[in-house]
Amino acid sequence: MNDMVKNTGLFALVALLIVITGLMQSWNTALLILNMGLISAIMALGVNLQWGFAGLFNVGIMGFVALGGLASVLIAMPPTEGAWSAGGYSIVLGLLMGAATIVAAVLTYQRMPDGRARTLAMLAILIGGFFLYRAVYDPGVDAVEAINPASTGNIGGLGLPILLSWPVGGLLAAGVAWIIGKTALGLRSDYLAIATLGIAEIIIAVLKNEDWLARGVKNVIGLPRPVPLEVDLQRDPEFVERAAGFGLDAVTASTIYVKLEYAALFAVVLVILLWMAQKALNSPWGRMMRAIRDNEVAAEAMGKDVTRRHLQIFILGSAICGIAGAMMTTLDGQLTPGTYQPLRFTFLVWVMVIVGGSGNNFGAVLGGFLIWFLWVQVEPIGLWLMSTLTSGMADGGLKTHLMDSAAHMRLFTMGVILLLVLRFSPRGLIPEK
Amino acid sequence: MDLLNAFITLANFVIIPAIAYGSQLALGALGVTLIYGILRFSNFAHGDTMAFGTMITILFTWWFQHMGLSFGPLPTALLALPFGIAGCALFVLLTDRAVYRFYRVQKAKPVILVIVSMGVMFIMNGVVRFIIGPDDHAFSDGERFIISARTFREMTGLEEGLAIRTSTGITVVTAVIVVAALFWFLNKTRTGKSMRAYSDNEDLALLSGINPEKVVVVTWVIVAALATVAGTLYGLDKSFKAFTYFQLLLPIFASAIVGGLGSPVGAIAGGFVIAFSEVTITYAWKKVLVYALPEGMGPDGLVQLLSTDYKFAVSFIILLVVLLFRPTGLFKGKSV
Numbered sequence: 001m002n003d004m005v006k007n008t009g010l011f012a013l014v015a016l017l018i019v020i021t022g023l024m025q026s027w028n029t030a031l032l033i034l035n036m037g038l039i040s041a042i043m044a045l046g047v048n049l050q051w052g053f054a055g056l057f058n059v060g061i062m063g064f065v066a067l068g069g070l071a072s073v074l075i076a077m078p079p080t081e082g083a084w085s086a087g088g089y090s091i092v093l094g095l096l097m098g099a100a101t102i103v104a105a106v107l108t109y110q111r112m113p114d115g116r117a118r119t120l121a122m123l124a125i126l127i128g129g130f131f132l133y134r135a136v137y138d139p140g141v142d143a144v145e146a147i148n149p150a151s152t153g154n155i156g157g158l159g160l161p162i163l164l165s166w167p168v169g170g171l172l173a174a175g176v177a178w179i180i181g182k183t184a185l186g187l188r189s190d191y192l193a194i195a196t197l198g199i200a201e202i203i204i205a206v207l208k209n210e211d212w213l214a215r216g217v218k219n220v221i222g223l224p225r226p227v228p229l230e231v232d233l234q235r236d237p238e239f240v241e242r243a244a245g246f247g248l249d250a251v252t253a254s255t256i257y258v259k260l261e262y263a264a265l266f267a268v269v270l271v272i273l274l275w276m277a278q279k280a281l282n283s284p285w286g287r288m289m290r291a292i293r294d295n296e297v298a299a300e301a302m303g304k305d306v307t308r309r310h311l312q313i314f315i316l317g318s319a320i321c322g323i324a325g326a327m328m329t330t331l332d333g334q335l336t337p338g339t340y341q342p343l344r345f346t347f348l349v350w351v352m353v354i355v356g357g358s359g360n361n362f363g364a365v366l367g368g369f370l371i372w373f374l375w376v377q378v379e380p381i382g383l384w385l386m387s388t389l390t391s392g393m394a395d396g397g398l399k400t401h402l403m404d405s406a407a408h409m410r411l412f413t414m415g416v417i418l419l420l421v422l423r424f425s426p427r428g429l430i431p432e433k
Numbered sequence: 434m435d436l437l438n439a440f441i442t443l444a445n446f447v448i449i450p451a452i453a454y455g456s457q458l459a460l461g462a463l464g465v466t467l468i469y470g471i472l473r474f475s476n477f478a479h480g481d482t483m484a485f486g487t488m489i490t491i492l493f494t495w496w497f498q499h500m501g502l503s504f505g506p507l508p509t510a511l512l513a514l515p516f517g518i519a520g521c522a523l524f525v526l527l528t529d530r531a532v533y534r535f536y537r538v539q540k541a542k543p544v545i546l547v548i549v550s551m552g553v554m555f556i557m558n559g560v561v562r563f564i565i566g567p568d569d570h571a572f573s574d575g576e577r578f579i580i581s582a583r584t585f586r587e588m589t590g591l592e593e594g595l596a597i598r599t600s601t602g603i604t605v606v607t608a609v610i611v612v613a614a615l616f617w618f619l620n621k622t623r624t625g626k627s628m629r630a631y632s633d634n635e636d637l638a639l640l641s642g643i644n645p646e647k648v649v650v651v652t653w654v655i656v657a658a659l660a661t662v663a664g665t666l667y668g669l670d671k672s673f674k675a676f677t678y679f680q681l682l683l684p685i686f687a688s689a690i691v692g693g694l695g696s697p698v699g700a701i702a703g704g705f706v707i708a709f710s711e712v713t714i715t716y717a718w719k720k721v722l723v724y725a726l727p728e729g730m731g732p733d734g735l736v737q738l739l740s741t742d743y744k745f746a747v748s749f750i751i752l753l754v755v756l757l758f759r760p761t762g763l764f765k766g767k768s769v
Binding site: 055057130183184187189190191193194195197198199201202205208209341342343347350351354404405408409410411412413414415416418419422423426 | 474475532535543544545547548549551552553554555556557558559560562563564566567676679680682683686687690738740742743745746748749752753756757760
């Protein structure tokens, strides 16, 4: 019961912080923090599944989040006219040939006897396959990118409702996680870390450079939304009248209303995932996972297939990150591959999990909200602190420099918080039971 | 067919840049590998340690330039380098005292130390951005070229020029000196030998009376020196930007792992393997092939295997291949 009170208190504290933001800054800011907090909590749940349940050290979260974003584009954007007939099919064919080349090389490696013949055969397959793939793939890409490059120049989407992209984002991330897990999960923990870190960078590089896919750094903007547009609400006389009833002007009311709708959608997803994660944690499967985490050798001796279980939970956790990524892109209404940075999308999520309490789902959710709140609010607080500290100083180069640098306080603060928690409360705010 | 010009082009655009980049990676990977060998964790803060050391060097460079000090044709940054190393060593030792030592005494699992180093990474990144800002800084001065492309053409009468930039020359010379000094230290001095002993077998080393704290302090100082030198050389060659240094973490780790974590020779070999593959795979071979192939057989396209933005992909594919087929790296590394 005591724990219950403490945990409720912690959540109430975060809620209070957001309410204070609403009262002191604006309700729009507060709701924005709430919305991103919900998404962060989902990401933290995914990482907690991998790290807290199974002890997998995945630092490629950014890649899975970006894949979720890609799913929103591919599902929700209207199809580009003529893109498929111009080059879409040859792109797909080229990619399939590339995959076939790799499969053929792997099969050669497995089937042929060890020796020089095998090496030569593999090299021949890989080099020949590469040039064939480029010969089919490149013209297709050129044809697709030539279609109206100023506004599309990509393959376009399926024109389906964007809510559908959330599960699809999860599936996409799961698929990639399967490939990564198959190759990298046998490795030691820090090798897995480096491998995932690199694969996340590669995913971002693909998103930035393959213009035919999602326009690369030209960004996809104006994604369809699951909620009404603010402008439409402001034109709706009924809505304006109701807003006036609350004493709000139409513009403020419409922005708040839209954000509340997003918050409701995100909250539904979070509650479902949290419920599932709790069920999993308390099931025989969850106990097996923790047993594997705590002692791999003993679990293996008990007949548990450690590698398969690791692969399973790696895919599940990554899928959750993919769902969160699709939700985030939906909220932003645009996909901007240039903004994906490992500090923000990988390591910050790790801070959330560690601070919240790894191995405890509620801890991860709390960490998601709390750290996101701090990430947003440290900047204004730092600015305020700096202007207070420098108020006595004469205007000059140093003062300007200090005021300019206050914006970079957040990275420093996150580091300090992480180290303090690791040192004095290594199991996090809500520890594992 | 003109093999000489083909070779000069190749040297100018592939071999020389790859040697310079490889030396920088090798110095960075040596730092990672030393920490892994002695302190037994993968230091995620290494890229930011490089950025921190370079930042101190840049600050001193600016100060020296302000005072009118210069190093003749060589960049002033070389004069400032010792101060950068000292500053970086001080900071790193402070971090060790305040952060890492607690976990070392506890004998925490390596993965905990990796997470701790993530925290240090955030702090260092924040400090660097706080002091010098997130922008690009070019701090190279002095002569730009040892041989410029024009002089080379005039000297040899060849069609293609071969330019050797001062920063490239300095990178290679410095790297050779630093690596030689490091190997001399590790193999010939008493402290170096005790470091290797500690890395091979901690318990045995402790039994034979090696002071672990001293080993750790010496390691951090060497790592700070290596990181600062690597960072400054990279900054002279390209330019300084906090975020770029953070991203260097990837190829540096790839180099260290490809060579075999914990093995200094491996780190150097790994650095060059990664650098050469990155440059050759992302280089457009058209010009070389036009010279090398018989008249009229030159290719139409650029013959670029992958676009430059995929250079990370190259290092990681090599990394994955090495890990799958030779999990301890080219030179036998250690595993925790």
